[in-house]
Amino acid sequence: MARFQAAHTQVLGVSIDSVFSHANWGSSLGGVSFPLLADFHPKGKMAADYGAYLDGAGISDRATVLIDSNGVVQHASSVTPAGQRDIGELLALCEALDAKSATPVEDISNPKGLPGGSVLYIKSQCGFSRKANLVASNLHASLTVKNVSDDAGAMAELKTATSKEQAPCLISGGETLQESDDIVARVVELCATPL
Amino acid sequence: MISVGSPAPEFALDDQFGRRVTLSQFRGKRHVLVLYYPLDWTPT
Structure with a gap:
């Protein structure tokens, strides 16, 4: 990813799955930090606009499109749904485009990251905890995750810090966030490569 | 498949972090x- 970033290239994954499927799947792969777009409703619209939707199968093709910073298509190809992309080849394409590009580009900055010692408290069987934890996992956020459902010490710690047994809870750099939307927003702000 | 040299169609879709991502936001930048x-959950 760093080399695509150096070539001023934003990588976007796209399938017809929902954002929830993307978050869970990305995390299962060890964390996918680049955007996975949900071409979910109307289903496959973006793929269809790019001629990459397979009507009969109801899914998109394994297609690749490179767009320059001026919004013009510079490369379009498919390896078929069962095929495998050659990422090295695609990186070379992006680097070549960037080298000859007359259109302006800006350097892509790295995220700041969370303050040291950040802790995310979660509960088992809690959708809000899962949501916060998936975002942290996909962004490889540097924090310690403590599950208060199976760790009495962590529960005691949470209660001391917040006088509540409410999770998810993010304690980070002197800030305490107890709403999953706030936690997600802060982790994305500090750990995701800015769009 | 869309042809090389044609303008890329605009899109506005959400990512796994709840951010709205559009093509136009990268214009002149990336x-x-x-x-x-x-599909997710299939071999890549």
């Missing part, structure tokens, strides 16, 4: 590599 894939 090139964009779009990787379409058939």
Whole structure:
């Protein structure tokens, strides 16, 4: 990813799955930090606009499109749904485009990251905890995750810090966030490569 | 498949972090590599 970033290239994954499927799947792969777009409703619209939707199968093709910073298509190809992309080849394409590009580009900055010692408290069987934890996992956020459902010490710690047994809870750099939307927003702000 | 040299259609879709991502937000800033894939939870 760093080399695509150096070539001023934003990588976007796209399938017809929902954002929830993307978050869970990305995390299962060890964390996918680049955007996975949900071409979910109307289903496959973006793929269809790019001629990459397979009507009969109801899914998109394994297609690749490179767009320059001026919004013009510079490369379009498919390896078929069962095929495998050659990422090295695609990186070379992006680097070549960037080298000859007359259109302006800006350097892509790295995220700041969370303050040291950040802790995310979660509960088992809690959708809000899962949501916060998936975002942290996909962004490889540097924090310690403590599950208060199976760790009495962590529960005691949470209660001391917040006088509540409410999770998810993010304690980070002197800030305490107890709403999953706030936690997600802060982790994305500090750990995701800015769009 | 869309042809090389044609203008890329605008899109506005949400990502796994709840951010709205559009093509126009990268105009004049970044090139964009779009990787379409058939489905989550299948071999990549």
